[in-house]
Amino acid sequence: MKLSKLLSIGILGALAAGAPARADEVVVTGVATGVGNRFSQTSTPFTNDKGALEWVFTHRFNQNVKDAGGGSLGGLDSGAAIGFGVAYVFVPNVAVEVYRVNNYADYEFALKATLVRPQASFPLGLGVRGGLDWRTAAYAPKETSAFGQVLLSYTIANRVTIGAAPSYTANTQFQTDVFNVPMILQLKITKSIAVIGEFVPKKNFLPESVAQWTVAVEKQVFHHRFAVWIGNTQATTVDQYIGGDYAGGITDRNMKIGFNLSRAWDLFPAK
Numbered sequence: 288m289k290l291s292k293l294l295s296i297g298i299l300g301a302l303a304a305g306a307p308a309r310a311d312e313v314v315v316t317g318v319a320t321g322v323g324n325r326f327s328q329t330s331t332p333f334t335n336d337k338g339a340l341e342w343v344f345t346h347r348f349n350q351n352v353k354d355a356g357g358g359s360l361g362g363l364d365s366g367a368a369i370g371f372g373v374a375y376v377f378v379p380n381v382a383v384e385v386y387r388v389n390n391y392a393d394y395e396f397a398l399k400a401t402l403v404r405p406q407a408s409f410p411l412g413l414g415v416r417g418g419l420d421w422r423t424a425a426y427a428p429k430e431t432s433a434f435g436q437v438l439l440s441y442t443i444a445n446r447v448t449i450g451a452a453p454s455y456t457a458n459t460q461f462q463t464d465v466f467n468v469p470m471i472l473q474l475k476i477t478k479s480i481a482v483i484g485e486f487v488p489k490k491n492f493l494p495e496s497v498a499q500w501t502v503a504v505e506k507q508v509f510h511h512r513f514a515v516w517i518g519n520t521q522a523t524t525v526d527q528y529i530g531g532d533y534a535g536g537i538t539d540r541n542m543k544i545g546f547n548l549s550r551a552w553d554l555f556p557a558k
Contacts, residue, residue, distance in 0.1 A: 322412070322440060322448055324374055324382075326471050326483050327503045327516060327547065328523050329452050332414030332438040334382040334401045335374070341551035345370040345388070347521040352542050367545070368521040374399075375554070384418070388523050390534075391460075392424040395524045399438075410442035412450075420456070420526035432458045434525040440471075448473040459530035462492055467529045479507045483514070487528055496536035499528060503547065514547040521545075 322331050324341055335341055350365035372386030372395070380401040387394045397418030405412050417435040422428070434456040442448045450471035459465055472484045487499040501518030519541045522528035531537055 322473065323512060326473065327485050327501050328528055329469050329471055329485055330399060330416055330438055332401055332412035332440050334376050334380055334399060335551055337376050337379045338553050338555050339376050339551050340554040341374045341549060343372045343547065343549040345523050345547050347545035348543050351540055352544060353540055370523050390521060391422045391427055393524050393527065394421040405442060412440035414438040420524050430458060432456050432526045446475050454525060454529050456526050456529050459526050459532055461532045462530045465530045481505050490531040492530065492532055493536040495538065496531050497539055499531065499537050510551045512549045516545040516547060518543065
């Protein structure tokens, strides 16, 4: 199915779906997901409330923890891959998203639609997301890459959320027609604290490369989310994390630290 058809079906389904959730989390009686607009790198199936604007700031230090040692506080003295993005829900269950990260000056433009929201009797979430990545850095080939994703989540015992994001991108830095399935596990520790793990299977393009993994501890306060992050990849856009070839390949020695910060609010609150 072509990406345009997938997005059309997704948007129509989203418009027909039930009432949207609050801007800061998915709130369903009996389903304590605490899942917002995104996990760490991967998008969730959910949009925010209609009229909600969310910005996200991602920060991944450049220096490996092993190389930095205690003298550089695990890499805190180094530069970083810094990203900033916004998402706006202009109609219920449909969001437009724009994100940019300084590594490769990579822009990601996306449209996301929520098709199914979790219910206590059936805590499944389903969404679709598609768009374009645009690498514009002067030190690398300037390229664009269309992508599409199916976003799934399921909550177990009101505590554990598992997710998957079957994803396709037309090209990465070194490959074309790439498909992969990022997997996510979120464990709700308290009402406002969660541990989020993400895993992207290894691709065979680079023999020395390994699977990508990240772990974050996230704290939610009102409409704010802050996450302390550690992982073996700085990739934050679809074209960067799908192929396993980001920056020449991912190795276990690439373990770095970082954080995410996001804030959502009603752009035009009711008077």
